[in-house]
Amino acid sequence: MSEKHLAAGDALPAYGGKLRLFAMRFCPYAERSVLVLNAKNLQYDLVFVNLDSKPEWLFEFNPKGSVPALEYEQGKAIFDSAIINTYLDEKYPEVPLQSSDPLRRAQDKVFVELFMGANAAYYAAAFNPNGFLPSHLEAYHKGLELLQKELESRGTKFLHSDEPGLVDYTIFPQLERFESLPLLGKPEMAIEKTKYERLVNYLDAMKNVPAVKQYYLSAETHAKFAESKTKGEANYNMLDTSDACCIRPRKKKQ
Ligand SMILES: N[C@@H](CCC(=O)N[C@@H](CS)C(=O)NCC(=O)O)C(=O)O
Structure with missing residues (x-):
C-alpha cells in the first residue's frame, strides 16, 4: 500500500476489482472505515487523497469531496464513515460488529x-x-x-x-x-x-x-502531522517512503 496522497491532476489508479476506500492517512473518519474493513477481513484497496489539492475524480465518488468514500462497485460509491460502516456490517454479516438488539x-x-x-x-x-x-x-x-x-x-x-x-x-x-x-x-x-x-x-x-x-499511528506521528497542518503546509506524504513521492516532479503553478 502506497502512503502517497494523490492530488489535483493525478490520475485515478486503475480499478482493482476490490472494494476501494478513498481516504487520507491522518483522517480519523477514514480510519473508522479502515478499521471496520480490517475487522471484517475484507479485501480492499486504499487510495489516499490530498485534501488541500483534491484530485478531480474524488467528486465522482463523493460530491462533497470529503473522505472516506467507499467504491462498492466500479464507479459506484457511498460516503460518510457512519453510512459506510453500517453498510459494510449489513452487507458482510460474517463478522457482525453490532448488537442484534x-x-x-x-x-x-x-x-x-x-x-x-x-x-x-x-x-x-x-x-x-x-x-x-x-x-x-x-x-x-x-x-x-x-x-x-x-x-x-x-x-x-x-x-x-x-x-x-x-x-x-x-x-x-x-x-x-x-x-x-x-x-x-x-x-x-x-x-x-x-x-x-x-x-x-x-x-x-x-x-x-x-x-x-496494522493501521495505528503513534502520538508522535499525529503530533507531527498536526504541526505541519497548523503551519498551513499539511504534510500528507510524511509516511511515504516510495521513490515516487520524492522524484515525482511537482506540478508547476499556473
Ligand atoms: N461526517 C464525515 C466527516 C468526514 C470528514 O470531515 N473528513 C475530512 C477529513 S478528516 C474531510 O474530508 N475534509 C475535507 C473536506 O471536507 O473538504 C464522516 O464521518 O465521514
Missing part, C-alpha cells in the same frame, strides 16, 4: 454522539491553539469521563462486548489522536492513568486488536 445499537449511537463532544476540543487544541477555550477543556474531560463510566457500567473489555465492535472502531481513531495533545503543548489534556485507569486499559487493549494494530 436494536436498543443496544441505538444506545451505541447515542454514546458516540455524546462522546464526540470531546472532539471539538481536540480540533481546537491540535489545529487552532489560539481558539482553545476553557469550555473546550471541560468538554474534553467530560467526554473522557463519559467513556470511562460507560466502560464501567457495561463491564466488558470493549464497549461492544469482550470483542470490539462498531462503537469501538468509531471512537478509537479519536482517542488515538487525543494522545498526541500533551506533545502539542496541552499537558492538561493527557489521559492520565491515575484518573482514567479503566480507559487507559481499554486504549491498550484496542491498540492490540489486529484490525487496529
Whole structure:
C-alpha cells in the first residue's frame, strides 16, 4: 500500500476489482472505515487523497469531496464513515460488529454522539491553539469521563462486548489522536492513568486488536502531522517512503 496522497491532476489508479476506500492517512473518519474493513477481513484497496489539492475524480465518488468514500462497485460509491460502516456490517454479516438488539445499537449511537463532544476540543487544541477555550477543556474531560463510566457500567473489555465492535472502531481513531495533545503543548489534556485507569486499559487493549494494530499511528506521528497542518503546509506524504513521492516532479503553478 502506497502512503502517497494523490492530488489535483493525478490520475485515478486503475480499478482493482476490490472494494476501494478513498481516504487520507491522518483522517480519523477514514480510519473508522479502515478499521471496520480490517475487522471484517475484507479485501480492499486504499487510495489516499490530498485534501488541500483534491484530485478531480474524488467528486465522482463523493460530491462533497470529503473522505472516506467507499467504491462498492466500479464507479459506484457511498460516503460518510457512519453510512459506510453500517453498510459494510449489513452487507458482510460474517463478522457482525453490532448488537442484534436494536436498543443496544441505538444506545451505541447515542454514546458516540455524546462522546464526540470531546472532539471539538481536540480540533481546537491540535489545529487552532489560539481558539482553545476553557469550555473546550471541560468538554474534553467530560467526554473522557463519559467513556470511562460507560466502560464501567457495561463491564466488558470493549464497549461492544469482550470483542470490539462498531462503537469501538468509531471512537478509537479519536482517542488515538487525543494522545498526541500533551506533545502539542496541552499537558492538561493527557489521559492520565491515575484518573482514567479503566480507559487507559481499554486504549491498550484496542491498540492490540489486529484490525487496529496494522493501521495505528503513534502520538508522535499525529503530533507531527498536526504541526505541519497548523503551519498551513499539511504534510500528507510524511509516511511515504516510495521513490515516487520524492522524484515525482511537482506540478508547476499556473
Ligand atoms: N461526517 C464525515 C466527516 C468526514 C470528514 O470531515 N473528513 C475530512 C477529513 S478528516 C474531510 O474530508 N475534509 C475535507 C473536506 O471536507 O473538504 C464522516 O464521518 O465521514
